[in-house]
Amino acid sequence: MxxxxxxxxxxxxxxxxxxxxxxxxxxxxxxxxxxxxxxxxxxxxxxxxxxxxxxxxxxxxxxxxxxxxxxxxxxxxxxxxxxxxxxxxxxxxxxxxxxxxxxxxxxxxGNGFPIDKLEDNNLLIIAGGLGMAPLRSLLWYALDNRTKFKDIILMLGAKTPGEILFKYELLKLIDRPDMKCLLTVDKDEEGIWKAHFGVVTKLFDYVELDPATTYAALCGPPIMYKFVLKELLKRNFSKDRILMSLERKMKCGVGKCGHCSIGYKYTCIDGPIFTYWDAINLPEMVE
Ligand SMILES: Cc1cc2nc3c(=O)[nH]c(=O)nc-3n(C[C@H](O)[C@H](O)[C@H](O)COP(=O)(O)OP(=O)(O)OC[C@H]3O[C@@H](n4cnc5c(N)ncnc54)[C@H](O)[C@@H]3O)c2cc1C
Ligand code: FES
The missing domain is CATH 2.40.30.10 (Translation factors)
Incomplete structure (x- = not known):
């Protein structure tokens, strides 16, 4: 040939x-x-x-x-x-x-979450909106390999119970003894919600976190990142223990077309998972 x-x-x-x-x-x-x-x-x-x-x-x-x-x-x-x-x-x-x-x-x-690094650590998953889509893969990976992780905590926020993705699956996790599943909504017009109320950062009141042995994995709307990052930094999380899924418009998905570039990075191959440390060193990323 x-x-x-x-x-x-x-x-x-x-x-x-x-x-x-x-x-x-x-x-x-x-x-x-x-x-x-x-x-x-x-x-x-x-x-x-x-x-x-x-x-x-x-x-x-x-x-x-x-x-x-x-x-x-x-x-x-x-x-x-x-x-x-x-x-x-x-x-x-x-x-x-x-x-x-x-x-x-x-x-x-894309790169995906650095599973090898996450294992043997506590895992804190924080999701908002469609952010649960990639994080569900990580959550079930960790639960199916339960002995490879220390504490597993899920924090999820939504406007109403009707807007929680995978709601019935996640509600069942509330009773699982080997993890902490914390779900919160802003309001519940039907008056039947039995879990938490308030923004997702309120859920930090219900957990004790050791920043030296915990990785936080985040995916959600920009406003969620802003407030969740503040909470994590307040609790002395180092920036390379905060992992975020950052999506940009993509076309080829394989580093050829340049549609997803941010500065010198292509989010389709260098991402979509970035540490907070990487993200703040990229132009026009999270502040
Ligand atoms: C890495 C990655 C993972 C994704 N995962 C999912 C997923 O699990 N489920 C899902 O439903 N969508 C996901 N998306 C977003 C999805 O690819 C876009 O919404 C896509 O544009 C839909 O194609 P469309 O032709 O239906 O809409 P289009 O006609 O292309 O556009 C619809 C609207 O969405 C806007 N848009 C396009 N891409 C994005 C983006 N990345 N972020 C915000 N707005 C955008 C466009 O500007 C337009 O206003 C992901 C995107 C990326 C980059
Ligand atoms: S989507 Fe083409 S280079 Fe990333």
Whole structure:
């Protein structure tokens, strides 16, 4: 094979999606669905694995591609779960697809959480809104490898109980003796919410944290980062023990197009997981 055709093959391969079938769709909150996908190719179905925090490029035939975090844990192989919010062209087309339709998946991409470093430490997961999508993968990875982690704490904030992603799954975790699952809402118009009220930072009142042996993993809206970071720094967390999922607009997902660059970093390959230390050293990132 000539060098030219070899290069063409390599170039084609990195953008080549694999076909996956939508085997189940689980409604979450309004305009959010959890898609369970199974690769058509049995080898892909059994060999596909990822690190929590990584994403795939999901394509809807005829509509285009969008990056989506993997919500399932690599400890539960065979099915890839993606929690998607209906926002624009690709996601609207995805929501119109019937069960058993085929989509394209390439990846996994991005760095993901540094699992090796997190193990043997306490793990504090803090989520807001769609932020639970990538953090769910990390949460179940840690729970399925329970002996590899010290304390596991989840703090999640939402406006109302009806806006909590994976609500029923998370409510069951409240009674789990080997972790602390703290859920809070701003208000509950139905008056039946039995967990916490108030902003997510209020949940810090219910935990004792050792900053020397704890990693914090955050994903949520910008306003959440602002206040949660303040709390963590107040508790003497070092900036390299705070891990944040920072999403930028992406196109190729593999460091080729430059769409996701921030200064000298490409968030699709250097991220989307950054330490707070990395983030403050990037222009136009978190302050
Ligand atoms: C690493 C990564 C992981 C992601 N994980 C998920 C996920 O798990 N679930 C999910 O639903 N979405 C996720 N997204 C966001 C998703 O890729 C975008 O919403 C995407 O634009 C949807 O494609 P679309 O064609 O439907 O919408 P578009 O027609 O492209 O745009 C819809 C609107 O969203 C805005 N937008 C596009 N990308 C982003 C972004 N990254 N952040 C904020 N606004 C954006 C556009 O400007 C536009 O206003 C992720 C994005 C990244 C980069
Ligand atoms: S999305 Fe193309 S370089 Fe990152």
């Amino acid at each position: 000539s060098t030219r055709s070899t290069l063409a093959k390599v170039k084609n391969d990195i953008y080549q999606p694999y076909l996956a079938r939508i085997v189940k769709v689980l409604p979450q909150i309004q305009d959010h669905l959890l898609f369970q996908l199974k690769f058509e190719d049995p080898r892909m179905a059994s060999n596909f694995t990822h690190r929590p925090g990584q994403f795939v490029e999901l394509s809807v035939i005829g509509s285009g591609e969008a990056p989506v975090s993997i919500s399932s844990s690599p400890t539960r192989p065979g099915i890839v779960e993606l929690c998607v919010r209906k926002t624009g062209r690709v996601t609207n087309a995805l929501f119109r697809l019937p069960l058993n339709a085929l989509v394209g998946v390439r990846g996994p991409y």
